[in-house]
Amino acid sequence: MTRLDEHLHDTAEEIRRFAHLIPDHRPVGQPGRRSILAGVALAVLGTLALVAVPLALRAFDTGRDEPPVGESGQTPAADDIEAYLYDKADLIGDLADWVAEADGRSMAAEASAWEGVAGAVYVSATQAAEEHREMVATSLPPQPPFDRYLASIRIIFTDGADEATRSDIARLLWSGSGGRLVRITLLFHETSLRYEIPSADDPAVTTTIIEVQTDGDD
Amino acid sequence: VRNDDGFHGSTQRVGQDDFEHFYLRNRPRLIALAYAVSGSRSGSEDLAHDALEATYRDWDRIRRLDNPAAWVQRIVVNRSVSAYRRRLCELKALVRLRGERHAIAFPEVSGETDWLWNEVRRLPRRQVQVVALTYVEEMSMVEVAEVLGVSKESVNTHLRRARNTLARRIQITNPEERP
Numbered sequence: 001m002t003r004l005d006e007h008l009h010d011t012a013e014e015i016r017r018f019a020h021l022i023p024d025h026r027p028v029g030q031p032g033r034r035s036i037l038a039g040v041a042l043a044v045l046g047t048l049a050l051v052a053v054p055l056a057l058r059a060f061d062t063g064r065d066e067p068p069v070g071e072s073g074q075t076p077a078a079d080d081i082e083a084y085l086y087d088k089a090d091l092i093g094d095l096a097d098w099v100a101e102a103d104g105r106s107m108a109a110e111a112s113a114w115e116g117v118a119g120a121v122y123v124s125a126t127q128a129a130e131e132h133r134e135m136v137a138t139s140l141p142p143q144p145p146f147d148r149y150l151a152s153i154r155i156i157f158t159d160g161a162d163e164a165t166r167s168d169i170a171r172l173l174w175s176g177s178g179g180r181l182v183r184i185t186l187l188f189h190e191t192s193l194r195y196e197i198p199s200a201d202d203p204a205v206t207t208t209i210i211e212v213q214t215d216g217d218d
Numbered sequence: 219v220r221n222d223d224g225f226h227g228s229t230q231r232v233g234q235d236d237f238e239h240f241y242l243r244n245r246p247r248l249i250a251l252a253y254a255v256s257g258s259r260s261g262s263e264d265l266a267h268d269a270l271e272a273t274y275r276d277w278d279r280i281r282r283l284d285n286p287a288a289w290v291q292r293i294v295v296n297r298s299v300s301a302y303r304r305r306l307c308e309l310k311a312l313v314r315l316r317g318e319r320h321a322i323a324f325p326e327v328s329g330e331t332d333w334l335w336n337e338v339r340r341l342p343r344r345q346v347q348v349v350a351l352t353y354v355e356e357m358s359m360v361e362v363a364e365v366l367g368v369s370k371e372s373v374n375t376h377l378r379r380a381r382n383t384l385a386r387r388i389q390i391t392n393p394e395e396r397p
Contacts, residue, residue, distance in 0.1 A: 002381075002385075004381060004384055004385050004388065005381075007334060008334070008338075008349070008353045008384075009353055011327075011328075011330065011331040011334050011335060011353075012250075012254065012353035012354040012356075014327055014328060014331045015250045015253055015254050015327060015331065015335070015354055016246075016247070016250045016354060018250070018253070018327050019246045019247065019249040019250035019253060019262070020246045020250075022246070022249055022259070022263060
């Protein structure tokens with residue numbers, strides 16, 4: 001075994017140990033599959049887009065009110081997904097407005113991305129969004145056995161904000177999404193906060209800081 | 219069945235309705251795999267859960283596969299590469315907007331590990347996947363080939379190239395201290 005091999009093995013072992021230390025954020029008290037789903041964190045759809053992009057996309061209204069996914073959960077055509085994502089730009093734009101309202105200094109949120117899930121449409125929606133780098137994906141409606149929307153949002157802010165402001169932002173995002181967000185990650189230049197929504201039924205516990213990093217990276 | 223904790227559990231071992239067991243058994247290792255490829259802690263959590271959720275959605279089919287874990291591992295390694303690239307874009311955006319960039323240190327792993335695996339992540343996509351599966355998952359070439367859906371020979375080629383590149387870069391970066 002070469003020194004490189006040894007080094008890779010050793011560092012890989014460290015990564016494995018680290019992974020075992022990451023707590024499982026699934027809500028307590030919800031046994032079975034539902035608890036798994038309720039706690040599922042969604043991958044972040046990293047389509048970088050200036051806030052101006054979703055705001056501009058708001059003007060693109062196809063008039064669709066329903067997502068392109070049927071009761072059967074069949075994956076819709078790529079065109080339908082694209083149209084749906086453009087449609088939901090309204091919601092993204094609203095969120096951007098709320099962010100700006102909550103923290104005027106952070107008006108220039110650099111990156112915002114939504115990712116939604118709805119049965120079989122999920123993968124296709126991701127692929128569609130990745131093909132359109134300036135498109136901002138949004139949440140899709142739940143499919144059985146989901147009883148709530150699962151969505152996450154990730155925003156990079158250009159400057160810092162105090163904790164109260166950050167909390168306000170998270171709450172605004174949550175309420176603005178109609179309670180559909182289950183995870184909110186706010187990236188500031190020096191800190192990263194993740195808010196997890198433990199329950200859609202209890203607005204009093206809408207946001208909880210579960211992770212604070214001081215390096216501004218992740 | 220590959221190892222003691224049953225990460226490569228067969229359909230029989232996984233059981234009819236034992237997704238919870240599958241989840242608990244696989245989650246930490248999927249996070250490790252995702253982190254190795256993506257370099258993002260929160261991102262690796264999301265990637266692992268995302269893959270597990272996708273598994274859950276199609277559990278009736280996936281649990282009948284010869285190797286359900288390989289299916290979810292493939293999802294993770296594929297999406298992790300994209301996640302890493304997106305993360306780089308975000309960091310660049312921060313630099314562009316702020317005009318400065320504080321030194322980043324990943325708190326949970328040592329600086330050496332962070333450094334080495336950042337070098338790994340600079341490799342071509344397939345090489346990153348092969349290295350991560352080989353070292354983090356401790357898979358044989360045959361097992362890596364199964365997860366990635368390629369031949370064993372292809373895995374061997376990618377791994378050899380990755381090692382050569384890493385050895386060269388490491389030597390150039392710090393010939394005295396790097397392996």
